[in-house]
Amino acid sequence: MVASTSVKLNTGADMPTVGLGTWKSAPGAVEHAVEFALKNGYKHVDTAAAYRNEKEVGAGIAASGVPRESIFLTTKLDNPDQKEAEEALNSSLKNLGTSYLNLWLMHWPAPMTKGEPPLADKTHDWLDTWKSMEKLYKAHPDKLKAIGVSNFSVKFLERLLAVAEVVPAVNQIEMHPSCPSEDVLEFCRSKGIVVTAYSPLGSDNSPLLTNEVVVKLAEKPTSLASPSSPKSVTNSRILSNAVIIDLTDDEIKELHKIDETHHFRACHPSWTGWGSLGFPDCE
Numbered sequence: 001m002v003a004s005t006s007v008k009l010n011t012g013a014d015m016p017t018v019g020l021g022t023w024k025s026a027p028g029a030v031e032h033a034v035e036f037a038l039k040n041g042y043k044h045v046d047t048a049a050a051y052r053n054e055k056e057v058g059a060g061i062a063a064s065g066v067p068r069e070s071i072f073l074t075t076k077l078d079n080p081d082q083k084e085a086e087e088a089l090n091s092s093l094k095n096l097g098t099s100y101l102n103l104w105l106m107h108w109p110a111p112m113t114k115g116e117p118p119l120a121d122k123t124h125d126w127l128d129t130w131k132s133m134e135k136l137y138k139a140h141p142d143k144l145k146a147i148g149v150s151n152f153s154v155k156f157l158e159r160l161l162a163v164a165e166v167v168p169a170v171n172q173i174e175m176h177p178s179c180p181s182e183d184v185l186e187f188c189r190s191k192g193i194v195v196t197a198y199s200p201l202g203s204d205n206s207p208l209l210t211n212e213v214v215v216k217l218a219e220k221p222t223s224l225a226s227p228s229s230p231k232s233v234t235n236s237r238i239l240s241n242a243v244i245i246d247l248t249d250d251e252i253k254e255l256h257k258i259d260e261t262h263h264f265r266a267c268h269p270s271w272t273g274w275g276s277l278g279f280p281d282c283e
Helices: 030-039 054-064 085-096 126-139 154-161 182-191 212-218 235-241 249-261
Strands: 006-008 014-016 044-046 072-077 103-106 147-150 170-174 194-198
Touching (some): 030 044, 030 054, 044 054, 054 085, 072 085, 085 126, 103 126, 126 147, 126 154, 154 182, 170 182, 182 194
Parallel strands (some): 044 072, 072 103, 147 170
Antiparallel strands (some): 006 014
């Protein structure tokens, strides 16, 4: 598989295939990570309102000195904000210190309440959230360059596409050798939706980090060729995560075999209170 540094979205825009992920980045660390990454060649930063670090991400972008137009910036609509999409969008823009987003994603097809703890909000349909996002996208091309979804299984994508006026540009899902999500990948390819992988090595303390196949390939060094957003706040890892080298067909086959005996999911959909959301092995 020949890797590339960017992928074209259905909007016509180019999205860098490697982005700096910021999930679980500790307060005080993410600002430096974003600044360092951008100063050292990264062009894509991925965050979310739910991460509670948009202000620090924005500060890191500003501190980097890299022109905003050279950065592909992604954030996500939080589950408790699905009834108030426009307010949430404006809040994210303010926190990030930017006038526009390159990509705005619905974080989960799972509306939730604003209480503590947040609970599944059965009074709201996430399809109405998508309609609100479509409306904002059409009305404010200066604020939104593309919209998409995250954590959507095939059954949710089918329901969305049955009524959508705007086909999502991206579906960001957990995808790694122990959770390859091949059904989602193939479906999205058939619909012109780019799949972005989060937790491409299984997140913190992942067994993949000591898997003999992964370790062997890492020593080349190599990296997965799909669009991905690996998270790190360590300078050396930020640099190594950006290395893109082709994988042979045989190496890809070796990675695919891992799932046959070591399947796991780092981000379990059941936490939302909406059941499995159509993903396997989540009940």
